[in-house]
Amino acid sequence: MKVFTTGQVAKICKVAPRTVSKWFDSGRLRGYRIPGSQDRRIPREYLIKFLKEHGMPLGDLEDEAMAKVLVVGQDQVLIENLKRNLPIDRSFKVAVAASGFEAGIQAESFHPDCIIVDFSIGRVEALQICQNLRRNAEYGETILIALLPDDGSSTSFDRSSINETFKKPFDAALLAERLKTLIGARKELV
Numbered sequence: 195m196k197v198f199t200t201g202q203v204a205k206i207c208k209v210a211p212r213t214v215s216k217w218f219d220s221g222r223l224r225g226y227r228i229p230g231s232q233d234r235r236i237p238r239e240y241l242i243k244f245l246k247e248h249g250m251p252l253g254d255l256e257d258e259a260m261a262k263v264l265v266v267g268q269d270q271v272l273i274e275n276l277k278r279n280l281p282i283d284r285s286f287k288v289a290v291a292a293s294g295f296e297a298g299i300q301a302e303s304f305h306p307d308c309i310i311v312d313f314s315i316g317r318v319e320a321l322q323i324c325q326n327l328r329r330n331a332e333y334g335e336t337i338l339i340a341l342l343p344d345d346g347s348s349t350s351f352d353r354s355s356i357n358e359t360f361k362k363p364f365d366a367a368l369l370a371e372r373l374k375t376l377i378g379a380r381k382e383l384v
Contacts, residue, residue: 268312
């Protein structure tokens with residue numbers, strides 16, 4: 195468990211250390227005092243919770259506190275259902291890309307923990323996206339989920355680069371729960 199001093203919290207929040215001490219002493223920011231000292235320590239999870247409750251930016255903590263999901267597809271109903279089932283205001287941040295080109299740009303800037311590729315954008319393009327991601331060492335640990343259409347066509351391809359597959363139609367809540375489990379196993383979500 196990572197803990198911060200009042201000085202470190204002050205830098206993260208861009209306030210004076212005395213302000214952090216007041217938040218702590220008033221009980222708004224939870225933490226503990228070091229025995230035999232007046233020094234305060236704030237555990238990471240309490241700091242993140244405080245920042246979110248007060249609408250403050252997470253800054254450098256965002257990468258470790260937020261689960262980032264990139265959805266590659268054009269099915270607006272699916273995207274809206276997924277956003278509704280993921281607690282975006284809490285621990286999830288969702289970005290959307292409509293094409294393979296856009297997915298590459300988004301992946302580079304967004305640094306997702308999970309990429310969901312909807313094969314309804316085109317089987318060849320979807321497979322190309324998955325293969326390109328796996329070739330790049332930077333995305334070696336990224337969770338890759340394929341959404342396969344239920345159009346009666348055979349969906350035989352090399353699934354070794356994909357962590358999970360879901361066949362459409364499926365319950366978006368089930369996919370959201372699976373994302374929480376998969377990302378939660380790698381990252382401590384608050």
